[in-house]
Amino acid sequence: MPVLRLSRIEKRTKVEGPGLRYCIWVQGCPIHCEGCFNPHTWDPNGGRLMDIDEIYEDIKRTLEASPELEGVTFLGGEPFSQAQALTTLAQKIKELNLSIVTFTGYEYEAILKSPNSSWHSLLKETDLLIDGPYIQSQHDLGRPWIGSKNQQYRFLTDVYKHLEAKLSEIPNKLEIRLHPDGTISANGMAEPIDLHMLLELDYERRR
Template sequence: MIHHFLPLTMVEGPGKRSYLWVQGCSIRCQGCAVPWTWDQNKGKKKEIQALFAEIEKSKREHGIEGVTFLGGEPFDQARPLAKLAAMVKEIGLSVMTFTGYLYEDIISSSNPHHMELLQMTDLLVDGPFIKEKLDVSRPWVGSSNQR
């Protein structure tokens, strides 16, 4: 399930990128900036191939250099995102993934789909948003604990 696809941004990661906000989040950080992305039933279904076609079009028309997955929680949809990421990498684009999970927890979970998405990710921003550690001084993170 997706919340929103944007073909071109220069905010959600390095350089020109497309971004895919997924719908559904099992973490639900207090103070989250996008709580409307938590409920997985409020998103739109979109086929992986259709999303890939939009990304290819964005590469042709806007010269994007990568795709960013954020949400919601991308690792809650790790399997389809790993498939999409593999397709994206085949056409020479990078993959950036935001997650509220810690890298160490993803590794120790032994979830094969989490590992697939992690392996397809070139740049990972990890850690839950912590309202009391609000930090807007660094790009791409919301709280100082995020890496």
């Protein structure tokens, strides 16, 4: 069974795609967008390795505990750098009747033209693709889940087609978690100044 190099997992979040989702931030991104919110996910040797089966079992347990879970989101890091392993995982996830949302810093057209067959396989398992690099000069939080105007939503199956005309009604949100050990974590989208303040707050709490 293949393994995935990942940065982080959040078992339940409502800010990384439609509905309640299990989110997997993969580790490693060759795109290096200026102003990226997750530069700690760039190093292809960082993060940790986890067996696909182990992740799948955790998703199953999460679904049993939270039947309202509607899907899994792949983001990063760059999911298409680990397309083979994610395709295998996505195929298993689909057996649970969960949807797949995939974020990528590559443009959809480039993925379509790619000779890399695993990129096409991952597209085939994806219901909603959100594509394009983060471009700092086009920073815009006016649409859900994304950070710049150039990024696009590609409804590759009918699962989320109904949202296409309603995207402007879905707000971009940030989730903040205070953990029992006093640390703070966040995911979702926020202005860089707000994220900076959050990091400072976390630093103060740890002192």
